[in-house]
Amino acid sequence: MEKKEKSVNQENEAPVDLLVMMDIKGPRETKDCQDLLVLLVTKGNQGWRGVLETLVMLDQGGILAHLDPREIRGTKGLQDHVEAGETMGLKASLGLKEILVTQVSRDIQGSQDQEASREGQGEPGEPGDPGLTECDVMTYTREICGCCDCEKLCGALDIVFVIDSSESVGLTNFTLEKNFIISTINHLGSIAKDPSSETGIRVGVVQYSHSGAFQAIKLNDPKIDSMAALKDAVKRLEWIAGGSWTPSAIKFTYDNLVNGHHRAKAKITTVVITDGRYDPRDNDTQLISLCSKNIEVNAIGIGDMFNQQVHNQTIWSIVCNVSSRIMIMRHFADLMADEFVKKIQDMLCPEMVVAECNNRPVDLVFLLDGSERLGEKNFHLALKFVKSVVDREELNLTQTNNEEMNARVALLLYGNENDQRVAFNFTYNLELNTDNLKNMSYIDESSDVGVAIIYAINNIITKGDQRLVRDNAELSFVFITDGLMATNHLDEAVSAMRRVEGVPTVIAMGSDVDEEVLTKIVKGEQSAIFRGPDFSHLSKPSFFERFIRWIC
Numbered sequence: 001m002e003k004k005e006k007s008v009n010q011e012n013e014a015p016v017d018l019l020v021m022m023d024i025k026g027p028r029e030t031k032d033c034q035d036l037l038v039l040l041v042t043k044g045n046q047g048w049r050g051v052l053e054t055l056v057m058l059d060q061g062g063i064l065a066h067l068d069p070r071e072i073r074g075t076k077g078l079q080d081h082v083e084a085g086e087t088m089g090l091k092a093s094l095g096l097k098e099i100l101v102t103q104v105s106r107d108i109q110g111s112q113d114q115e116a117s118r119e120g121q122g123e124p125g126e127p128g129d130p131g132l133t134e135c136d137v138m139t140y141t142r143e144i145c146g147c148c149d150c151e152k153l154c155g156a157l158d159i160v161f162v163i164d165s166s167e168s169v170g171l172t173n174f175t176l177e178k179n180f181i182i183s184t185i186n187h188l189g190s191i192a193k194d195p196s197s198e199t200g201i202r203v204g205v206v207q208y209s210h211s212g213a214f215q216a217i218k219l220n221d222p223k224i225d226s227m228a229a230l231k232d233a234v235k236r237l238e239w240i241a242g243g244s245w246t247p248s249a250i251k252f253t254y255d256n257l258v259n260g261h262h263r264a265k266a267k268i269t270t271v272v273i274t275d276g277r278y279d280p281r282d283n284d285t286q287l288i289s290l291c292s293k294n295i296e297v298n299a300i301g302i303g304d305m306f307n308q309q310v311h312n313q314t315i316w317s318i319v320c321n322v323s324s325r326i327m328i329m330r331h332f333a334d335l336m337a338d339e340f341v342k343k344i345q346d347m348l349c350p351e352m353v354v355a356e357c358n359n360r361p362v363d364l365v366f367l368l369d370g371s372e373r374l375g376e377k378n379f380h381l382a383l384k385f386v387k388s389v390v391d392r393e394e395l396n397l398t399q400t401n402n403e404e405m406n407a408r409v410a411l412l413l414y415g416n417e418n419d420q421r422v423a424f425n426f427t428y429n430l431e432l433n434t435d436n437l438k439n440m441s442y443i444d445e446s447s448d449v450g451v452a453i454i455y456a457i458n459n460i461i462t463k464g465d466q467r468l469v470r471d472n473a474e475l476s477f478v479f480i481t482d483g484l485m486a487t488n489h490l491d492e493a494v495s496a497m498r499r500v501e502g503v504p505t506v507i508a509m510g511s512d513v514d515e516e517v518l519t520k521i522v523k524g525e526q527s528a529i530f531r532g533p534d535f536s537h538l539s540k541p542s543f544f545e546r547f548i549r550w551i552c
Contacts (some may be wrong), residue, residue: 001467109532110387154264156197157188158202158219159348160257163273165237166244167209171361172501173302173332174207174239175474177273179503180335181205182231182272183525187345191227195220198265204257208249209240210279216252219262241472246278247286250318251393254289269296269348272318273335275303284317291320298325298347302332333498337523360472362407363426364551365460365502367452369422369481370413370443378509378535382480385507385538392548408470410460412417415443418489425460426468448486449479449521453493461500469500476551479506482535483513494520505550509535 053501163177185191185203192200202221217233218226224230241258253270262268270290278284288296299318319325327343334340366386370379390397397407411423421443456477462470469475497504504522507530522528530547537543 013494021027025156065470079375085416088548093358103493119224125357129220134372141210153519155349156192156263157201158204158262158266158268158348159185159188159201159204160219160253160268160270161207161273162249162270163255164246164275164442165207165209165215165240165242166275167241168244168277169239169275169332171239171241171472172474172503173275175503176332176335176501178234178237179233179525180273183336183527184344184348185227185230187341188349188528193225195222195224196263198263202266205234205237206249206257207237207240208245208252208254210243211245211248211282213240213242213245214252215240239472242514244275244278245280245282245406246272246274246282246314246318247284247289251286251289258290267296268294270298271344271348272297272299274299274301274315274318276301276314278314279436284314287314287317288320289316296325297322298344299327300335301328302334303330304460318539324526331498331501333501333503333523336523336525337526338526339391340512341524359406361470362476362551363469363473364407364409364476364478365456366409366411367456367477368411368413369447369449369479370415370419370445371447371482371485372445373484373493374447374482378482381535381538385480385544389548408473410456412452412460413443414447414449414455417448417451419443419445420452420455420459422459446486446490447481449481449517450486450488450490452487453477453497457496457500457502461502467500475500475502477504478551479503479504481508482510483508483518485514485517487517490517491518492526493542494523498523505546505547507532507538509533509537 027272034534056322096331101530162182163174163181169177181203185201190199190200192202195202203217203220203224205217206214207216208214217230221233224233224384250272258268258270297319299315301315315326316323325347327340329340368379368382368386374382396407403521408426409424410426413420413421413423444539461467461475503529508518509532511533513531518529519526528550530543530550532538532540532543
């Protein structure tokens with residue numbers, strides 16, 4: 001790549017790494033662009049760095065890229081901005097349609113390539129923050145756009161997920177099915193904005209229960225024009241909790257989403273998720289409804305029913321007797337394992353090339369790190385964050401402890417192997433929660449997350465043989481940590497969390513984190529890890545809104 005020509009003020013500009021922006025009042029919007037424009041601003045000898053923390057809407061195949069401002073070509077069309085003292089960078093062929101940027105940058109003084117010997121400028125100051133690595137920037141990009149390290153192209157692909165929404169599956173497992181859909185598409189690339197586009201991915205979803213109780217997100221729905229729109233539509237699907245008419249659901253999928261409804265030049269593939277149970281009154285000859293030379297059918301069988309020959313025959317019928325398209329697992333939580341998502345990705349797209357709790361039942365358990373390393377100041381910032389979540393209207397706490405809908409919250413402060421403190425068990429009482437939060441004291445010792453998980457399961461989730469989580473509620477574990485902790489019994493704890501059907505989320509603040517431990521806690525699902533440079537980041541509106549949308 002050519003070196004960028006000097007701009008008018010270049011001799012006074014300090015080199016700047018990564019994505020750079022100066023303070024901007026309000027959003028800056030660029031419409032109808034075919035190339036990605038990254039605004040790079042310098043001021044005198046000060047380097048400014050920023051992180052994009054708002055919506056970046058990319059066209060098909062597009063992804064925000066890391067650019068080094070010292071290796072970017074300028075263009076004549078940007079000359080007005082250059083003369084105004086702004087250095088614009090152009091990255092071609094990223095298919096950007098629309099950028100909406102709100103600046104939330106930190107004014108970190110750059111120290112790289114600075115000349116301290118210039119006359120009249122005094123001695124150099126203390127070295128500045130090293131800033132964000134390229135991986136950090138791509139982490140933010142992944143959280144916004146879905147792809148963390150590359151542009152992924154999968155050709156024209158129409159995918160239809162058929163998910164079981166029956167009573168036997170349960171709400172927590174139904175939620176895991178929905179999260180699996182989102183995670184899978186995140187790994188495959190970008191959504192085709194136009195339902196008739198000859199490139200990109202289109203996604204359909206059928207959730208089914210008893211006879212006639214079928215709901216669908218259609219492949220050709222014009223409102224599903226982005227990853228954000230798909231996520232919203234999937235999260236809005238509500239558990240039906242009726243019977244299970246799997247054969248009829250497969251016939252419904254063929255008639256309403258596949259036959260005559262997919263793109264002519266697209267590969268059509270389906271993924272059926274079932275626990276193996278269906279009403280004997282249903283017509284089992286409809287299990288083969290998707291068997292066509294133009295349709296690739298995959299099936300995921302979950303649970304112990306598939307140890308029985310009759311149910312094995314059911315799943316064989318669904319996949320048209322193609323054994324390589326059958327996947328069997330013990331627990332619904334295994335859907336979120338990183339290795340399984342990778343397996344599905346390779347199955348759906350083997351030739352891939354690199355190029356929001358309102359009005360639903362949620363039992364939420366916060367596990368707060370009380371370690372010495374965290375520090376008392378950060379401890380209180382974390383407590384403030386928990387209180388903000390509890391106060392949040394969207395969380396919609398229950399009005400009684402036995403209410404079937406809405407949210408309940410519990411909080412565990414954990415230290416070393418022998419020091420775990422329950423601030424409050426599952427409760428709906430906002431005033432009680434607030435009082436208990438005020439009275440919590442900082443432990444100031446080491447922390448052991450594995451022991452904390454087991455303690456929470458034995459004292460908050462269950463009590464003896466009694467399960468304290470509501471039968472119809474999704475169980476969420478939220479870990480707040482600085483990212484380093486002891487790991488005694490961690491494997492045992494993660495397995496126990498899976499057995500109680502807990503859905504983990506980690507909030508890890510700071511740059512010095514143990515990635516292996518965090519990945520193990522979230523079962524390989526990187527999108528379930530929320531990161532920030534320090535604990536003050538918890539109060540950022542963009543971070544807070546993203547977290548609320550995730551758990552709700």
